[in-house]
Amino acid sequence: GENVEQHPSTLSVQEGDSAVIKCTYSDSASNYFPWYKQELGKRPQLIIDIRSNVGEKKDQRIAVTLNKTAKHFSLHITETQPEDSAVYFCAASSGGGADGLTFGKGTHLIIQP
Amino acid sequence: DAGVIQSPRHEVTEMGQEVTLRCKPISGHDYLFWYRQTMMRGLELLIYFNNNVPIDDSGMPEDRFSAKMPNASFSTLKIQPSEPRDSAVYFCASGNRAAGELFFGEGSRLTVL
Numbered sequence: 001g002e003n004v005e006q007h008p009s010t011l012s013v014q015e016g017d018s019a020v021i022k023c024t025y026s027d028s029a030s031n032y033f034p035w036y037k038q039e040l041g042k043r044p045q046l047i048i049d050i051r052s053n054v055g056e057k058k059d060q061r062i063a064v065t066l067n068k069t070a071k072h073f074s075l076h077i078t079e080t081q082p083e084d085s086a087v088y089f090c091a092a093s094s095g096g097g098a099d100g101l102t103f104g105k106g107t108h109l110i111i112q113p
Numbered sequence: 114d115a116g117v118i119q120s121p122r123h124e125v126t127e128m129g130q131e132v133t134l135r136c137k138p139i140s141g142h143d144y145l146f147w148y149r150q151t152m153m154r155g156l157e158l159l160i161y162f163n164n165n166v167p168i169d170d171s172g173m174p175e176d177r178f179s180a181k182m183p184n185a186s187f188s189t190l191k192i193q194p195s196e197p198r199d200s201a202v203y204f205c206a207s208g209n210r211a212a213g214e215l216f217f218g219e220g221s222r223l224t225v226l
Contacts, residue, residue, distance in 0.1 A: 032213055043204065043217040044156070089156060095210065100169070105155040 002027040004092050006104025014112050019080055021107045023090035024072040030092040033066060033073045034101070038087045047088075048075070077109075085111045119205050119218035127226050131193040134221045137186055138207030146215065147180055147190050148204040156204075162188065163210075195225045 003026040013019045025033075034049035050057045050064045050073065057064050061080075066073040073092075077084055090104040118137040126132055138145045146161040160170040162182045170180070177196070182188040192199055202222050206215040 034213065034215075036215075043219055044215075045217070046214045049213060093213075101158070101215065103156040103158075 002030060002092055002094065002100075002102040004090060004102050004104040006090050006107055008107060009105065010108045010110070012110040012112055013080055015080055015082065017080055019077045019084070019109055021075045021088055021090070021109070022072060023074070023092075023104050024070075025092040025102075026071070027092070027094055028068075028071065029094040030071075032093040032095070032101075033064070034091050034093075035062075035064060035075050036089045036091065036103075038089065038106075040086070044089060080109075080111050082111050082113065085109060117205055117207050117216050117218035119203075119221050121221055122219060123222045123224075125224045125226065126195055128196055129194045130225075131191065132195045132199075132223060132225075134190040134203050134205075134223070136188045136190070136205030136218060138188070138205070139216055140186065142207035142209055142216070144208045144210060145182060145188050146206040146208075147188070148206065148217075150202045150204060150220070151200075159190070159203075192223075195223075197225045199223060200225050 006023045031052035035047050036044040037047045038044040048059050048062050048064050050066050061078045063076045087106045087108050089106045091101045093101045120135045143164050147159040149157045159172045160180045165182045180190045202220045204217050204220045206217045208215045
């Protein structure tokens with residue numbers, strides 16, 4: 001089955017700086033890669049996703065890049081703000097959609113004022 | 114739509130007792146997932162249904178765990194008998210395969226004493 005590794009487990013950055021979270025996956029058939037954000041005590045919510053026919057996707061201050069050859073994808077957050085503090089999960093699926101998602105262990109992002 | 118609705122939000126029980134967690138997915142979604150979240154293991158997929166049929170229950174840890182989806186608007190996750198190591202937050206999520214996004218409920222925090 002799919003195995004998703006996520007690094008780092010904790011990331012602390014100064015407000016206004018950029019943050020990068022990296023994930024690798026094992027199943028070359030995986031074709032859908034979402035990122036979820038979970039604030040303390042809340043539910044995970046989708047913030048951005050990318051499919052294997054695209055190398056990069058941006059949405060305001062967040063972007064995701066995908067390297068299919070190396071089987072890794074990354075989340076980039078620019079101009080970080082206090083409300084970006086949360087746990088971020090990457091995931092991969094070979095089903096192309098909601099079914100069969102395997103999540104990484106999560107990255108606790110801390111924005112220092 | 115009110116989103117995915119889970120109950121109870123919090124459950125404290127004693128070892129050996131039966132626990133039933135409930136979920137109402139978003140109307141029109143054809144996939145329903147049960148996840149367990151702990152600090153040690155992160156988000157683990159327990160089981161998922163497509164059109165009310167269980168598709169993959171390989172994540173169910175033991176025979177003490179069972180899940181049903183009698184109709185498109187209701188699912189239960191049952192633990193009998195419960196053990197302290199079952200303490201976790203249990204999330205229900207629903208989605209459509211083509212769209213890819215998972216919509217999570219608020220979660221049920223289970224504490225087994």
